[in-house]
Amino acid sequence: ANLSLQNQALALFNALNGAEDARLIIFDQFENLLDWQSGHALADRPGVGEWIDAINSQPCRCRILLTTRQWPQGTREYPPTYMQEYFVRGLEVDEGIELLRKLGVEADEQGLRTVVERCAGHAFALTLLASLLRNRHLSLATFFQDPTYAQLWSGNIARNLLDYIYKQQLDADQRRLLFAFSIYREPAPLHAAQAIIEEGEAVSKVQSDLDALLSQHLLQAAGEGNYQLHAIVANYAQGHFIEGDERANRAALLAAHVKAAQYYLQQSETHYPPPERRQHMSDMEPLIEAVWQYCQAEQWQEAYGLMEDNSIYRNLKNWGGDAILLELYTLLLPPEKWQAERLQAAHIYNNLGVLCRALGRMQQAREYIERALRIYEKEGDRVDESWSLNHLGRVYSQIGNKEQAREYYEQALRICQEEGDRLGEATALNNLGWVCNALGQTEQEQKYYEQALSIFREIGDRGGEGSTLNNLGRVLNDLGQHAKAQEYYEQALDIFRETNNRRGEGWTLSNLGKTYYVQGQLDEARTYLDRALRMRREVDRRGAGRTLNNLGEVYASMGQRERARECYEEALSINRAMGDREGEGKTLRNFGRLYLAERNYSIALAALLLAQRLLDELQSPYRYSAQEGLDALRQELGEKQFAELRTKVELKAPQIVKEALG
Incomplete structure (x- = not known):
């Protein structure tokens, strides 16, 4: 009951994929979750885009049917793989x-049949017709005979x-009321629509x-006093508020979006809570919608200022709102359109x-950051130039080019010091x-972290301090100093909770779980990893894949193969959906170890060869x-x-692993 929408979407897919009996699951009017023009998930529907990625990138035991007028677009750009399009005849x-x-x-059977055939089985058209007959007190026979309605059938x-x-x-x-409701992309109460309408109309x-x-079925009750329009009605209302004057209609639409903002x-x-008390994405829902409304009103400067003034980027990043942020910032492109x-x-x-x-779109990430870097260099903004260099380094590190990173x-570092x-x-x-x-230079790695920790503490940056304590804990764990590593992780955990x-x-919870695992304390490891997984499912899907991989190791050590x-299979699907190639390599490695323990040598070898190939390519320390x-x-x-088996398996390794995954 406390799961976020993003976590609910992921949990739903996993539940469907793990069902013992295959089922047909139907999501009717799925377009209500999508942007009408682009087909991407709406900003306040976190997890929908990632869920679309998941069902398009891997098979599911159940069959999922989405009814929608737009082709659903995920967070990543790739052609339809497992999703297929079927034209619905009605x-x-x-x-x-x-x-x-x-x-x-x-009406008699023949009259009803004629109506259905003329409407080509269009459910909403039939609903509108029923509404028209009821409000006009017409029988179907009279409706057919009256020449007034003849033009409706072409x-x-x-x-x-409509x-x-x-x-x-x-x-x-x-x-006016219909138009007002059409401005909102989410179900809205009556007073939201009244905010669009000019004052003066009596409450009754x-x-x-x-x-x-x-x-008349033009508006639908959505529960809890909220209402929304069918997508066809919303689109129609926005285009017909001021008949015969397209420019005036456009001006009215823009003005209405400003009022909605x-x-x-x-x-x-x-x-909603004031800035200092905001703790979850739900605390910022109206601000997110206000930004979206300002963008629809073409008041991009106001939208940008609202995001900056309310630290929307920083907060949503901490709370797992990457997909929402991506949509909002994309609405601001190109910046030239608003000077x-x-x-x-x-x-x-x-x-x-x-x-x-963060969402695994490395090519786009590099292009955007390089564009930012060129502007900072030209403007002489050395500090922000250094930040773009840091971000660009992380892109190159993630794709395996450690030296360039x-x-x-x-x-x-040089710029910041200067x-x-x-x-x-x-x-x-x-x-x-x-x-x-990644390069195996542990002593130098520790020195860098210790220098960073000293600076973060000096300037009072608690977030940076927590991150560095986590990194130092990992180094100490690798060196076998588990008690000291655990001490650092506990300090980091306190900081992240405080902030x-x-x-x-x-x-940090995931790191603590790994520390208990390497010490052989499997029950404690599972407890921490379970806690980490619940949280990361909600705010960090890429991290959830990493934690699932670690949890799989714990279960394997417990003999629960x-x-x-199951953990490895889910981890692998997340790794691939998020473009986490190192995570994919680590999961394949563990998958191979599992099959080696079961003496299923062909699958073990295939998985280990794929893991080695990936991790070598990325210059990963796990290679x-x-x-x-x-x-x-x-x-x-x-x-x-071994040599004979490798000859048989090597070229078929991807197919062998795919079949093993079901």
């Missing part, structure tokens, strides 16, 4: 007749019926207008790059420590562990049998 005649009867249309019947109802059955006040009249829209700002101020200042444009590109990297980090930017200096030192880890950094808290296999798995297999089989 309701069958018998189904259409049953719908009409449920809606109160009384062309787009649903649109024709057009007739809008122009012939709604008065001006009802049209507004309620009467609301009832009229509901009775102001409504959300007022809601944030009166009904953004050069440094504002650079900040937008830089943040987009960071978000794309080190060059960028060292450039960033400019006296202590925060940037500590960040660069931390990043250099990560590179040394409400849920992403950092999940990361089926549970371990040696994949080789250790191969050496263990060679020792168990003997050199000759």
